[in-house]
Amino acid sequence: MTALPAKQGKTTARILLDWAAVITLLLCFVIFTLVKGRSFMSENNMINILRAMSITTVFGIAATVTMSTDGFDMSMCTLASCSAYVFVSMYLWYGLSLGMSIVVSILITLIMYQLTMFLILVCKIPDMLATAALMFVHQGLGQWYIGGGAVSTGMRLPNGNPPVRTTLSADFSAIGRAPWIIIITLVCVLLAYILLEHTRQGRYMYAIGGNREAARLSGINVKGYRYLAGMITAVFIAIGGIMVASRTSSAQVMNSDGYLMQSLAAVFVGRSVGGAEKPNAIGTLVGALLVSTLENGLTILAVPYYMLPAVKGGVLALALIAAYAGKKENN
Amino acid sequence: MDKITLGTRNVSVAFPGVKALSNVDFEISTGEIRALVGANGAGKSTLMKVLAGANPSYTGEVYENGQVVDIRTPLAAKRMGIQIVYQEVDTALIPTFTVAENVMLNETILHGRGMMNWHKINKQAREVLDRLQINVNVKTLVQNLSLAQKQMVLIARAIQSKCNFLLLDEPTAPLSDTETRELFMLVRHLRETENIAIVFISHRIGEVIQICDSYTVMRNGEIVDTTAITPETTSREIVEKMLGRSFSESFPKEETTIGDVVLEVDNLSGADGKVDGVSLHVRSGEIIGIAGLVGAGKSELCKTLFGAYKATGGSIRLHGKELRMKIPSHAVKNGLALVPEERRKEGVMVSENVAFNLSAASLRKHSVASFLNRPSINANAKRFVDDLGIVTPSITQVVKNLSGGNQQKVSVGKWLAADCSVYIFDEPTKGVDVGAKREIFHLINDIAKQGNAVIYASCENAEILSITDRVYVMFDGRVTAELVTKDTNEDEIMFYAVGSEHASA
Incomplete structure (x- = not known):
């Protein structure tokens, strides 16, 4: 339902390029199925793909909301690591209920995001630079809180006290397993989709992203909505961090940091899906699905693990070339 | 020094729908400072662009010392020694480079080796600046210079290369x-030290008389007159030639009932000094004009009234209540609307569709809680597309595909949907054709008829005269005159717009 402009004389080539990411995705499915048959196209493996996709998608959704206002956050995954430290420590060290641990983790993430917003909106530092600096701040603060080591079962607190809980409940682990991890992800995508496409606030965010000055002169409170976008981003960041912690049954040091690039890749691939021309929730889902399908299929094809990044990067680059090549605006 | 002559014969330039230059014969020789004057849109810049090789689509001939030459690229013009300094100096400078690098930029690009010879670059730049008696340290970064100094750096760059014009x-x-x-x-x-001719475009007639040897007047893409400047030359004489006597476009002013004062502005200053102690008032049903030349501070005034530029002093009262506006969002909540000059950059969101643009300022009315009410948005769009006669294939058409006039209607329609009480128009007819202009005028008249207050800023005095009830003329950020439209004429407006002081008050 992204409002597709009824451009006259849209060429077949343009249509193909608009749907390049989806076509690539379908091609991957066809090729992997033809080559590997049931070992790829099985119910179990499809769930594998969806599960692998989940975390990338949630971080991608966080980035999508930021980018809808033409913002950018390089520090989202380092912040997610902090959310995970808080989440697991609340649960294990202090014995909070699972629900309360989640709530506290989201709240702390929101509080930490005030610093991001302060640097960007008050100090007016360009997003990219401010969040690059914040990556270090997050890493430092987070590790200071956990005392430099992981938060996992059987470990003592940094001050030597024993933890309140020594085991993780089934519910804790369920967050990181199918079907819940997939359900949570799809709910996140749906919420972001409704926010961006069907609410007034979402349209304002896109208006700001499309033309900040025109939005300002239309009477949109630009700073206010950039702040709101930041807060929503922070919630998705926390959810991502919690999912990572649950999946790894602990909060390992910097365990979310590595998701940044593939999440951004998912957003960039998704930007052009269906000719939307802006970061959008459904596109991000497609992008993340493409990334995880590739990874899964190539592994089944027994491509050595150390070759995976190169092949993955290559296919992503192709999808991006298809999406951005031949645009008049690019000069 | 041999005299070199550069000229055009029968040069014409056509833009879609407009003839920007028609059959222009222009000639200038080295050793001369020539002013090129004319109202906005008279074709001055277009002519300069032809000579600078920046307008390759001209027809007719350009000649140098009688020889026909082909200048279709900036490089060809530069080779002939024609250098141009555009008004927007920042587009031609690299702010993070030093003065020396910027002065020597052409040289470095054309003849540079693999390695930068810093000693040579600094030395040569120093020499050029000395020759021009410009006192700037060559190692300063250009971003730290004042506007005037930046301009001097550009002139130095021009002189550093071969420069006859x-x-x-x-x-x-x-x-x-x-x-x-x-x-x-x-x-x-x-002029005294180099074999050079200078063409000087300016709106400030006083300056022209002060510095130039002769002046050429352009009007509607044609050259009207070229005359030497003598001690007897007066501003009034030049202004009259600029205006000519033919006003073909007139639009009937429609009668409205003028009521109480809606907006009262007292001693307003702001926009980094570009608005300087402006006082004015607008009544309901009244259209006031803000006249003045480009750069007089009209746009800055409009934006300061709308909270888009910071006000540093003075007050704005709406219906007697003082407004404190930090951002445009506050202005909109108080019922102010601004149709800005830079339509595509500021007025509409070009990549969004017609329906969204028409509801952008009133989206709250078209949503339930936070959720968009699509049927209401679409009904709103259909209503204004019909009312304003916006020509679009559908309300889901992306605005960038509409014509200029239709984009402007969308930009106005957005505010009509928001039910404002003060409408500020900044150059609303810029870049729209005559037909659309008439419709926009009609629309503005209708807005006034409904009891709204309208502020109309334009550098087209003919428009000001045909649509407004009263006019404030601006010069250098100040209001130099308040005139009643039916008792004034273009000469009088132009008189105050070029900074002439009030003689009898």
């Missing part, structure tokens, strides 16, 4: 009085 496009518009004097000294110095 220096075209200065409104060089003094952004300068202070002292800076202008410095520039004049430089220009005179150049």
Whole structure:
């Protein structure tokens, strides 16, 4: 339902390029199925793909909301690591209920995001630079809180006290397993989709992203909505961090940091899906699905693990070339 | 020094729908400072662009010393020694480079080796600046210079290369009085020491008389007259030639009932000094004009009234209540609307569709809680597309695909949907054709008829005269005159717009 402009004389080539990411995705499915048959196209493996996709998608959704206002956050995954430290420590060290641990983790993430917003909106530092600096701040603060080591079962607190809980409940682990991890992800995508496409606030965010000055002169409170976008981003960041912690049954040091690039890749691939021309929730889902399908299929094809990044990067680059090549605006 | 002559014969330039230049014969020889004057849109900049090789689509001939030459690229013009300094100096400078690098930029690009010879670059730049008696440290970064100094750096760059013809496009518009004097000294110095002709575009007629040897007047893409400047030359004589006597476009003013004062502005200053102690008032049903030349501060005033530029002093009262606006969002909540000059950059969101643009300022009315009410948005769009006669295939058409006039209607329609009480129009007819202009005028008249207050800023005095009830004329950020439209004429407006002081008050 992204409002597709009824451009006259849209060429077949343009249509193909608009749907390049989806076509690539379908091609991957066809090729992997033809080559590997049931070992790829099985119910179990499809769930594998969806599960692998989940975390990338949630971080991608966080980035999508930021980018809808033409913002950018390089520090989202380092912040997610902090959310995970808080989440697991609340649960294990202090014995909070699972629900309360989640709530506290989201709240702390929101509080930490005030610093991001302060640097960007008050100090007016360009997003990219401010969040690059914040990556270090997050890493430092987070590790200071956990005392430099992981938060996992059987470990003592940094001050030597024993933890309140020594085991993780089934519910804790369920967050990181199918079907819940997939359900949570799809709910996140749906919420972001409704926010961006069907609410007034979402349209304002896109208006700001499309033309900040025109939005300002239309009477949109630009700073206010950039702040709101930041807060929503922070919630998705926390959810991502919690999912990572649950999946790894602990909060390992910097365990979310590595998701940044593939999440951004998912957003960039998704930007052009269906000719939307802006970061959008459904596109991000497609992008993340493409990334995880590739990874899964190539592994089944027994491509050595150390070759995976190169092949993955290559296919992503192709999808991006298809999406951005031949645009008049690019000069 | 041999005299070199550059000229055009029968040069015409056509833009879609407009003839920007028609059969222009222009000639200038080295050793001369020539003013090129004319109202906005008279074709001055277009002519300069032809000579600078920046307008390859001209027809007719350009000749140098009688020989026909082909200048279709900036490089060809530069090879012939034609250098141009555009008004927007920042587009031609690299702020993070030093003065020396910027002065020597052409040289470095054309003849540079693999390695930068810093010693040579600094030395040569120093020499050029000395020759021009410009006192700037060559190692300063250009971003730390004042506007006037940046302009001098550009002139130095032009002189550093082969330069027989220096075209200065409104060089003094952004300068202070002292800076202008410095520039004049430089220009005179150049004429005396180099084999050079200078073409000087300016709206400030006083300056023209002060510095130039002769002037050429352009109007509607044609050259009207070229005359030497003598001690007897007066501003009034030049202004009259600029205006001519033929006003073909007139639009009937429609009668409205004028009521109480809606907006009252007292001693307003702001926009980094570009609005300087402006006082004005608008009544309901009234259309007031803000006249003045480009750069007089009209746009800045409009944006300061709308909270888009910071006000540093004075007050704005709406229906007697003082407004404190930090951002445009506050202005909109108080019922102010601004249709800005830069339509595509500021007025509409070009990549969004018609329906969204028409509801952008009133989206709250078209949503339930936070959720968009699509049927309501679409009904709103259909209503204004019909009411304003916006020509679009559908309300889901992306605005960038509409014509200029239709984009402008969308930009206005957005505010009509928001039910404002004060409408500020900044150059609303810029870049729209005559037909659309008439419709926009009609629309503005209707807005006034419904009891709203309208502020209409334009540098087209003919428009001001045909649509407004009263006019405030601006010069250098100040209001130099308040005139009643039916008792004034273009000459009088132009008289105050070029900064002439009120003689009898």
